[in-house]
Amino acid sequence: MTDVTKTKSTSRRRFVTGLAAGGAATVAMPQVSRAQTVNWKFQSTWPTKDIFHEFAQDFANRVNEMAGNRLKLEVLAAGTVVPAFQLQDAVNAGILDGGHGVCAYWYGKNKAFSLFGTPPALGWDANSFLGWMKYGGGYELYNELVGSILKLNLVGFLTGPMPCQPLGWFKKEIKTADDFKGLKYRTVGLAADLMREMGAAVTILAGGEIVPALERGVIDGAEFNNPSSDSLLGFQDVSKVYMMRSFHQDAEAFEIIFNKAKFEALPAELKSIVRYAAESASSDMLWKALDRYSKDMEGLKAKGVTIIETPDAVLQAQLNAWTKVIDKLSADNAFFKKVVDSQKAWTKRTLAYERANTPPRAMAAAHFSKG
Structure with a gap:
């Protein structure tokens, strides 16, 4: 074997060895990521039996599945850690990592908060309201209220356009x-x-x-x-x-909140998963609501309700x-x-x-x- 042939053969062996090592490293990476699973306590403001708590679980299921359990939300019912109306304070303080509720619950801190959950009847519906949140400047105003005016340690996402509420x-x-x-x-x-x-x-x-x-x-x-x-x-x-x-x-939506410091510490892909899971769950929630609400209204009639x-x-x-x-x-x-x-x-x-x-x-x- 000539020196040139030996050199080429050695180079090929080094290349193959390096490729194998690189492949092994690629396979190992997800195992390292799985070993660093982030487990968060995520409380709703709803009783376990309420369909709203089910909506909170639907969102968490999307996050857990898409994150491959690198981020895992443990859904808790109202009162498990704090009462419903104390959820925001608990997430802000880091006692809870996140939660599911409505902005109207926080209007005691600033009445403008309710504009992001139960806005005036301007002729729109909740789906249009969520359109305003994303494309009409709503999120910029929401973040101004949460971060600049009230200085809360929170990140929030609006989701789930609710059908008009009964009187x-x-x-x-x-x-x-x-x-x-x-x-x-x-x-x-x-x-x-x-x-x-x-x-x-x-x-x-x-x-x-x-x-x-x-x-x-x-x-x-x-x-x-x-x-x-x-x-x-x-x-x-x-x-x-x-x-x-x-x-x-007549134009209400849910609010999903997380402790800002903890959320910002997540890798970029996990932040994106949370954000897009909120949008995905939003559509599914409306579809499920139309199905269940109509069936349950018929059930109420059967029980003598006028x-x-x-x-x-x-x-x-x-x-x-x-x-x-x-x-x-x-x-x-x-x-x-x-x-x-x-x-x-x-x-x-x-x-x-x-x-x-x-x-x-x-x-x-x-x-x-x-x-």
Whole structure:
């Protein structure tokens, strides 16, 4: 063998050896990553049996599966570590790593917070609201509130466009706006300001406290969210009047939060997985909600519940009250006005397109339901 041949042979052996070593290193990398699994406690603000807790688990399942368990969210029900209304403080402090709730729960810190969960009835729905969050400047304003104004150690993602919420459960039918005067009523967020403007005596309660309060007569009426959650909480056991349609919370979405310091310490790919899991779960949540809510509304009827559409006159009174609430809070809070102005600009532009392009779906539904 010549020296040249020996040199070539040696080079090939070194190349093959190096390639094998590189291949072995490539195979080993995921094993190292799996050994460094990050386990986070992720609490919801919902009881275990509520479909909302199921939505929180659906999101966590997506994260856990896509992350290959390099990041693993352990989903806990409300009260496991802290009560529902203390979730944000617990995540901010690092007692919990993350959580699932709604922005309306934090409006006691700044009423503008509710604009990111239960915004005014501007003619949009929750899907359009989430469009504003991503493409209309919503996230920039949300981050300004969370990081600059309130200086919270949080990262948040909005997800899950909720169908319009019912007016709620009552001892007797609401026929006029005057029926709200003096009525002891449960709601949360800006809806509390709205219903006070209509004359109601508002009480803010967590989900699990509402039905017992209705049963004892502490409140005369209440809303929570939807036929599935409401039936599981047992509203039908203490009331048989269920009023559908309302402008008090007709464009709400969920909020997923994480401790910012812990989130920022994640590798870039895991941050992306969390972000895109929130978007993926958002679509699936709406599809599941349409299926389950419609089925459970039929189930409520079978249990003797009377389903009543809220009269247009009451809806108009809500809109009138919204105008007063928005004007007052905008005058008192410059940031509140900044957010509302952005939301109005988004709805003015996007609703003009939707009105011009969308045919009356009620016409099509009526046509095919004949007979």
